Amino acid sequence: MKLYRTSNGNFVEENDNFYRVPDTDWDELISSTDLYPRVRDAITKSAEKSTTSTFNPASVLAPIVSQEVWAAGVTYYRSRNARIDESKDAGGGTFYDRVYAAERPELFFKATGRRVVGPNGAVRIRSDAKWSVPEPELTVLINPAGAIVGYTIGNDMSSRDIEGENPLYLPQAKVYDGSCALGPCVLLSSQPLNKTTTIQLEITRQGDIVFTGSTTLAELKREPAELAGFLFRDSSFPQGVFLMTGTGIVPSNEFTLAHGDVIRIKIEGIGTLENFVA
Numbered sequence: 001m002k003l004y005r006t007s008n009g010n011f012v013e014e015n016d017n018f019y020r021v022p023d024t025d026w027d028e029l030i031s032s033t034d035l036y037p038r039v040r041d042a043i044t045k046s047a048e049k050s051t052t053s054t055f056n057p058a059s060v061l062a063p064i065v066s067q068e069v070w071a072a073g074v075t076y077y078r079s080r081n082a083r084i085d086e087s088k089d090a091g092g093g094t095f096y097d098r099v100y101a102a103e104r105p106e107l108f109f110k111a112t113g114r115r116v117v118g119p120n121g122a123v124r125i126r127s128d129a130k131w132s133v134p135e136p137e138l139t140v141l142i143n144p145a146g147a148i149v150g151y152t153i154g155n156d157m158s159s160r161d162i163e164g165e166n167p168l169y170l171p172q173a174k175v176y177d178g179s180c181a182l183g184p185c186v187l188l189s190s191q192p193l194n195k196t197t198t199i200q201l202e203i204t205r206q207g208d209i210v211f212t213g214s215t216t217l218a219e220l221k222r223e224p225a226e227l228a229g230f231l232f233r234d235s236s237f238p239q240g241v242f243l244m245t246g247t248g249i250v251p252s253n254e255f256t257l258a259h260g261d262v263i264r265i266k267i268e269g270i271g272t273l274e275n276f277v278a
């Protein structure tokens with residue numbers, strides 16, 4: 001089951017049919033302990049009446065209202081290497097390698113709903129950054145009890161020159177208007193995704209492909225449940241929380257995003273999140 005938040009209410013998709021989830025407030029729905037039965041019930045009731053609902057893909061919004069978005073970093077070997085390289089003048093060889101190997105992961109605050117862009121929306125690059133990249137990341141939805149209940153696609157937009165200059169600049173490199181995209185839906189499942197699940201990134205500029213890359217969840221060093229466990233240590237999330245699990249795709253150092261670029265992130269089993277750079 002895939003859950004969509006739209007400007008016309010909440011919908012669930014199953015087997016290519018769309019069903020309205022009636023009278024639901026997004027925050028209340030996704031944080032409820034009976035999320036799956038409620039969504040299943042919406043399908044059953046619609047099926048009994050033989051009604052499917054008209055679903056307008058253009059009305060899809062980011063799947064977030066009051067939730068915070070957090071992010072994990074340096075969870076893929078590719079990310080570890082890229083960070084060590086970008087921060088070599090700041091002593092990055094030590095701290096990125098250490099966090100990759102440590103028991104405690106890197107977790108950082110990424111966004112509130114106000115800063116999150118939905119499908120086809122405009123993400124931004126900072127005006128004071130010279131080196132900007134998208135970070136395609138499997139993103140988990142965790143309920144207030146700390147259980148992973150769903151999966152979506154996230155883009156952790158990042159300013160690599162600011163991050164590389166000094167690790168203490170990380171919040172500025174990561175948190176700004178339009179720095180995060182989520183969507184298009186939440187794949188509802190309490191089961192871990194298969195390790196063979198692919199994550200693909202494609203960037204086009206004026207119609208030409210300027211970057212493609214892919215990875216799989218087999219390359220993710222830490223289990224999403226382990227990351228969620230650390231996030232919930234001494235922190236509560238009454239409306240649930242989204243946690244980005246880190247990037248395994250990093251373009252080469254010559255690449256930087258430009259205004260107008262189109263970023264497509266595809267995760268097998270979830271869908272495609274497409275955004276353009278404002």
Ligand code: DO4
Nearest residue numbers: 072073074075079246247
């Ligand atoms: O420590 C820097 C950020 C790492 C990150 O965002 C990632 O690995 O995805």
Ligand code: MG
Nearest residue numbers: 135156246247
């Ligand atoms: Mg990231």
